[in-house]
Structures are given as structure tokens and as C-alpha cells.
Amino acid sequence: MTRDLHQARDLAAVLAVRAGQLQLERRDTLRMGAPKAHANDVVSDVDIASESLIVDAIREQWPDDAVQAEEGHGGEGSSGWMWVIDPLDGTRNYVSRTGPWSVCIALYEGDEPRVAVVHEPVAGETFSAVDGGGAFLNGERMSAPAGPPLGQALVGVSFQPNPKTRARAGRVVERLLPVVGDIRRLPAALNLVFQAAGRLDGGVALDTNLWDIAAGALIAREAGVVLGGHGDDFTTELTIGAAPSLWPELSELFRAAA
Template sequence: MTDPLHTELLEIAQEAARRAGALLRDGRPADLAVAATKSSPIDVVTEMDIAAEKLITTLIADRRPDDGFLGEEGASGDGTSGVRWVIDPLDGTVNYLYGLPTWAVSIAAEQDGETVAGVVEIPMRGESYHAVRGGGAWATGAWEGTRALACRPAPPLDQALVSTGFNYVTEVRTRQAEVAARLVPLLRDIRRGGSAAVDLCDVAAGRLDGYYERGLHPWDLAAGDLIAREAGALTGGRPGERPSHALTIAATPGVFEPLQRLLEDFEAWR
């Protein structure tokens, strides 16, 4: 039986993600511009990132004033309830800036340091993904109703479709390109969508066999990692480690292990 608290957290996350997604989809200015930069001049923040995070944190704080926050655009606080919300109000900001459809709102709830509920809203696909720890992964979209998610049966690695992402720091992305070049001959192909949250959901939905990336932050992966795991995928980082800033991997069982070995051999974390 699902913990009633986890169900409550999921319902709040779904409402917040839905409202933020609608704001971002319907409120995008025609003259949208960069409001700030982060790790480099091409790692951007728009006014809509900031507005979406404010909407999310205000809604959650109204419902659960004792909870903590960790948000990409600055929301931070420990709270006193043991629950912390990990928020990426707009994952795929560069896609959004250019009018590309692959972007998402990602909201996860942690209890005592463990992710217990997660939602990824993908407005331009008309899709929403969610999971509660131990309750499976689910999606709503153009299909009727809500459907359970399951990752794909594992193909041989040379027939696996794998996605990745690139950092906005030039030295790091150059190294990432070198790793991708070594992987390409060993896989069916590599995709680069531009949103970690969407890629993790695509693993969960069976649209990808695997995904890896260096340089993710907790808000990039918290919700999507739970959704992928609840759909049957394996997730991790370097051997024996959890997903982290050094390396995040999510893949169907049978692809995860050989992909992780290759990434370790290629020092993808470096």
C-alpha cells in the first residue's frame, strides 16, 4: 500500500508541474531573451525559468509550509518536516529559448533524503510522467487514460539506442564529445535531446535503451531517476555509486552493465 504522505506529495507535485507547464507553454514571450547565465555564457536562464520556479515554490509552501526546497533557480531551505522538494522549473532551457519542444518541468519530493515521489511534465508533447517509490511508473498523454511504463527488453549493446547530453563548459563538452565518438561505433546510435528529465522518462517509456551524462545536478535527475527505476530501468553512476554530478546512467537491464563498463573504460566522468 502506498504511504498516504507519498500520495499527498505526488498530488501536490502534479498540480505544481501542470500549472508551471501551462505557464511556460502559454506565457512564453515572443521576444524571450536571456535573463542571466550560470556556468558559462551559453548556460542560460530566462525570465520564464524564474517565474515557473516562483509559481511552484509558492504553491508548495502554501500547502506544506514546513517543507524544504532545492531549486535550480535559487529556491533553498532545509525545512523542519523531513520533506524536501527538488525542483527544476524548466529543464531544457536552451531548447525553450529557441522554440524547440524538448523541455520539461521536473519536481521530486524527498523524505529523509530518499526520493519518494516524482513528476516530469512535458507540455509540448502533451505528456506527464509520475512515480511514487514502490508504486511503479505511469504516464498520461495523447493516449486515453493513464498507462503503466516499462523499459524496453534489452537488445545487444550494438543495437542499443542511447541518449546523452553535453555540458556548457567548453573543456567539459569537448571531453564529452570524445567519449561519444568512441561510443558511436559500438551502439545503434546516439541521441542528444537537450533535457535530462525527458531522456530519463524516455528510458522509462521504452523510447530509449539507455542514457548517460556527466555534470547533472540533483534537480536535473531526481524525478526522472525515480520514474526510470520504477519502470524497471537500472540507474547509477560509476561502479558501485549512485547517479551523481560525476556520472549518471539509466538503462534497461542488460544494457546498463556493458554501457557502464564502457563509460568507466573511457573515463566518461573525467
Template structure:
């Protein structure tokens, strides 16, 4: 399928970003196939990183090698930042952000909510991104200024306007102190919304928000590779994607909500000092 299907025209300035998106889509599809095949054959070695709850598998590393190889072959001068392998130097203004399995704990337990996330930045601005659900094969992608798409369907986010009936997705970090703080924020937010959902993959959660399957998303403590692709997809679906108190989305906070929910949700999170963890 042509990922530009459904787009009436692509401005000339966006052609390069679509080319990057095409490359990311192909790499994500191949990596997802590899991870799914490895899952069918057994998990293999499971190690830990920052804490005993922060896991990494041989499939994470194999998928990142595959993606890096594909990007390097197509665009050898680009820089790449991978969750597992770190920085690969390059001289071009393009920087790739790669999360080979976002939701590794779900992958280990066979829970079915884990995905490949690849974003392309040009001079520090995210211009293309793809997130692919490894288990189901669902794919979301976006190009800056070109809309957000699930396969060939354009996304417009949730139509909910009342925070009191909003279903909000979030996630938790791996450090005990951060988790305690995040739990306190959830406790403070719950009386003011419909409910909370914690699925275990920020990249996929942002895509669900872009599609309107949840009404909004927030999380503190994310790395850039966790939210770069999903954040662009949410933004191109019409959501506001920021941090708190005028800060950009980043490690302190990623908040994604449609305009009608953004203000009241931002106000609640700021009052709860949600970015402080």
C-alpha cells in the same frame, strides 16, 4: 484524471508518497501552463549563469516562484531546493527538488523538448517525482514502489538486449573542458551502439528511457534537480539507475539502462572513464 488510475492497490506506507506526487503533479501542470503562455507571448529577458551557453529566462524564474509558492502553501514546513532560487529552509524531513524548465536552451529556440521536473525526497530518499513536457503536455510520474506511469499507462522500459542495436540518449555540460571530455566519450562509444541522441533535457531523456523510446541514457555533470524525478521514473520502470563503479547516480555520472543493457553499457563507459569530466 486520478494519477493512481491503473494501480490496483496502494500499500498504506505509500499513501504519503502518493499525496506528495499529487501535489507535484498539480504544481507541474500549473507551471507548464505558465511557461507555455509566456513562450507564446515572447521570450523576454534571457541571462546567463555558469557560462555564456548556460541560459536562464524570466519564465524559469516565474515558474519556480509559482511552484515554490504552491508547495509552501500546501506544506509550509518542507524544505525546497530550486535550480534558480537555491535552498528554502524547513524543519520537516521532506525536501523538494525543483527544475522549472529543464531544457531552457530548447525553450529559447522554440525546439519543443523542455519540461518541468519536481521530485520529493523524504530523509534523502526520492519517493515521488513528476516530469511534464511543457510543449506537448505529456506527463510521467512515479512513486517509489508504485511503478512509473505516462498518464495512465505503466512503463517497463526497453526490451532491447543487444548493446550493438541500442539507441542511447546523452547530454553535454556547459563548461568547455567537460564538453571536450564528453565528446571523446561519445566518439569511443559510438562504434558499439546503434546511435546517440542528444535532445537537451536530462529529465525528459530519463522519461524516454523509462518508456522505451530510447534504450538507455547516461550523462555526467548533472545536478540533483536534473535527474531526481526522471531517475525515479526510470528506476520504477525497471531500469538500473546508478553512477559508475558502484557509485550512486550523481554529479559524476547518471546511467539508466534496462538490466540486459546495463552491464555492457556500464563496462563501456567505465573503460572510457566517462565519469572523469
């Protein structure tokens, strides 16, 4: 079944912006729910409302598409297309007002990502990509630079805050800090799109879910970021990104530490 990917990208961008506006408007009145997988895995009523907004609109347009969404509004489909949605990536930052968060929407055809949108509500920035069509920030094409020397590189670190993964992240940070310029801890989607925009020179994400990285990974790839994991393909267990000139050193370092 064919699909107008630019139409899908445009709808995803509109929905991501709407969800981001909802999040800004309801930040002062949010209500927290019970933690999910562990004490640091938090969710609010705004996460759930944002996901409903996105999923309802997608199902109205493409009722036969499958949906995989973090807060449980997913379902099977018959079209061969699947939407992967994280309505609020970085809930802890959102709730505590200590950092950025984003709305993430990706569209897969079978196992292949075709469309991606990551929207950062506070900055009003919408990162997007269509498979084979390049990466864009607020409609302007972007391309990841080659990268500085490793000792000057700014590197993003993302990880699930469960005890096992925090131990892995500790080993990575211990290896990184002596050899790079500096590090930033970020939600996974922003880690990837900031690499695409050249704000970060590389990054690693540990033990994510598909909805955490699906959109950001396609945008990063389309911008020229090199992606991988323990092998040539990145996975939710290990996603490595780097500017081309930094890939050999950073990928070796991450693989050894993680």
C-alpha cells in the same frame, strides 16, 4: 513525520502541468537574463516565473518542507522532507525552439527520493512515480523493456555545456557512435524518463545538478531501468542508465569513456 505520497505526487503533477502551460503561453514574449555559471548556462524570466508558481504552492501546502530549486527560490525546512525542483529543464531548447524541455519536481524524505514528476509541455506527457509504486505515463503504468542488441540501441546523452564537460561528452560520443544504433542529445530528465518509457535503450548524464536528475532517476528506477555511476550508485558527476540486457556493455563503455 508521515506523508501521503500519492497526494504529494498528484499536487506535483498539477503544478508541473500549470508551469508547462505558463511556458507555452509566454514563449513568444520571454525575456532573457544574464548567463549564470557560463555563457551557455541561460535563464529566462519564464524559468523564474515557473519556479515561483511551483514553490509558492508547495510552501502553502507544506510550509515546513525544505526546497532546493534551480533558480534560487529554495530554503531550509524542519520537517525532514525536501522538494527538488527544476522548473524548466532544457532552457536552451525552449528558447531556441530546437528540442524538448520539461518541468521536474521530486520529493525527498531525508536522502531518499519518494515522489517524482516530469512533465513535457509540448507533448502533454506527465511521467510520475512514487517510491515502490511503479512508474506511470499520463496515469498508465509503464515498464522499461529488456532492450535490443547493443548495435541497435538508441542511447541518450546529456551534459552540462561548460568547456570541461563538453570535452568529457566528446569522448563519450566518440566511443558510442561506432558501437550503438544511434544517439540523441537530450536534457537529463527526459533522457531518464524516455528510458523508462522504452523510447531510449540507455543513456548517460554528465556533471548534472540534483534538480536535473532527481525526478527522472526515480521514475526510471521504478520502471525497471538499471541505474549506476562509477559504482553501484549514480551521482550528479556520472549517471548511467540502461535496459537490463544492455547494462553490462553500456555501463562498462560509459565508465571507460567518462
